[in-house]
Amino acid sequence: MDTKSNVAFKTPEPPVLEVDSSDQGPVSGEQESPGAVAAVDRMPERVAPAPAMLWLKTTGVRYGIRTLALVVAVVLWQAASTSGLHFYINFENIPAPTVVWSALITELTGQEFYLHILHSMERVAIAYGLAVVLGVLLGVAMGRSRWAEDIILPYIELLRPIPAVAWIPLAILMLPTEQASIVFITFLGALFPVVLNTVHGVEQTNSVLVRAARSLGASRTAILWHVILPGAMPSIVAGLAIGMGVAWFSLLAGEIISGQYGIGYYTWNSYTLIQYPQIIIGMLTIGGLGTLCTLLVRFACKPLLKWQAKGGRS
């Protein structure tokens, strides 16, 4: 990348003028290099098709392979179910994808299924919202203050390995409503990844940047806001995405408590009623919703990380 400056400075007089105009020269001359994207708006149009083709060749092909990988699994499952495979793993009672599909169509025409989804979404939203706010606050406090870390970390280390299911009895005993118990269990699941990733991000703060900010007259609050939080953001966003996955994971455990609605309840209830296709529908719905919400989190956080992309321009 330094070559650009070399060229830029080769004609030193008058430097400001030459520097300015020739800095752009080499940029448009090396369109294929990733660093040149800084001058994206000055690129001639004729290079535009090249990235599109490149996308098809790399990203397009890769998504094709991913879809194919899932299709293969469905085909194998269909074959195993219809032939009643029983070789250590027993497929005799497992409904085939076609059976699950027709059951799903029936569910989608009714109202009940959507209510289950709605209730689960509501619980995840409340629990995750709380976990994000409290998790980031605790994480920043622990990352910045040794006191806070020494006081809070033992709790986190001790409680983190306890699986969501193990919390069910205490949650029922301690909290006033079923809803509160389920939200609490989901909240705990999401909290730990958010806290730990925030701590990690804050502790990674680049000390040179803190010094630079101080010498530019920044107060402690300004340093937190302009240096520490943005620097920790990649790690925090990773924590938010993991936290969302774990929230759905924990939700299922929590909804075993519930007697009314929720996709976890739906799945568990289908098992007690021996409705096998519905079990699979419930499982895949949880997987699908979890993935969708994680993608949403990543998408929503993208503007916070746009500076990481090479050549990112606002």
Next chain:
Amino acid sequence: MSDVAVNDNRLAVLDHSRLRAKESKSGSERGRISVRDVDIVFDTQSGPHVAVKDANLTIQPGEFVCLLGPSGCGKSTLMNTVAGFVSPSQGEVLVDGKAVTEPGPDRGMVFQQHSLFPWKTVKENVAFGPLMAGTGQNEANSIARTFLSLVGLAAFENAYPNTLSGGMQQRVGIARALANYPSVLLMDEPFGALDAQTRIMMQENLLEIWSEFRNTVVFVTHDIDEAVFLSDRIVVMSASPGRIIADIEVTLPRPREQSLLTSPDFMKLKRQCLDLIRRETLNAFQQQNKVG
């Protein structure tokens, strides 16, 4: 961009800085640095380490001083006491008569590399200092644009630092430090990570910018050519413990250009510095041998 437009831009920059210089009525009288009997001792696991010993130094307002010495001689540490990042164990450091206790916007810092805020655009980086000083967003942006044209990067105001070359990043760093109109500019091997050709161009560029501002500059380097080319005075330091061993006046005429690098006067000064540093390095070797 046409020549005329650029020249206009440049004039605007000059007016701006002159205006500011008048506003602060002491103007060119700001930026006096006094280092008095300074010792800097660090506690390490193997006991106390004396980084700087008996440092005494007075720098006049508007002087360009290079701290020259081998790696580990404490020249950056000494400069960091002026910046306010390190407190002296003994003695005191005064800037304009006031003891330095913490970093401040009156002393602009340019670091070796990677010190721009990667999540801020080039413009936001330069506008940061004025914003922290309580300047409004619009005014801060206009100051940022002014200084970016001064270093020739006006066209890159919306780029993020990671899309710029090392030399360009350092120019943004210089613009960012100057945007606070500091009375002292502290530069810690700012061109050390650049290739030789870029470095020479950056040196010329820096001198030209400095000729507009004439603020005090303390420039840390281990490169003798760089020290002779840039400075009014070269303060030579030796290692373990870091001491000031010579204070050489550089009387080469300004403005200085690359052709100076091969002139006899330049060579003479360079030889003087080389001899000093060679003697010190030999002494250090002999001491190490005695200990070993």
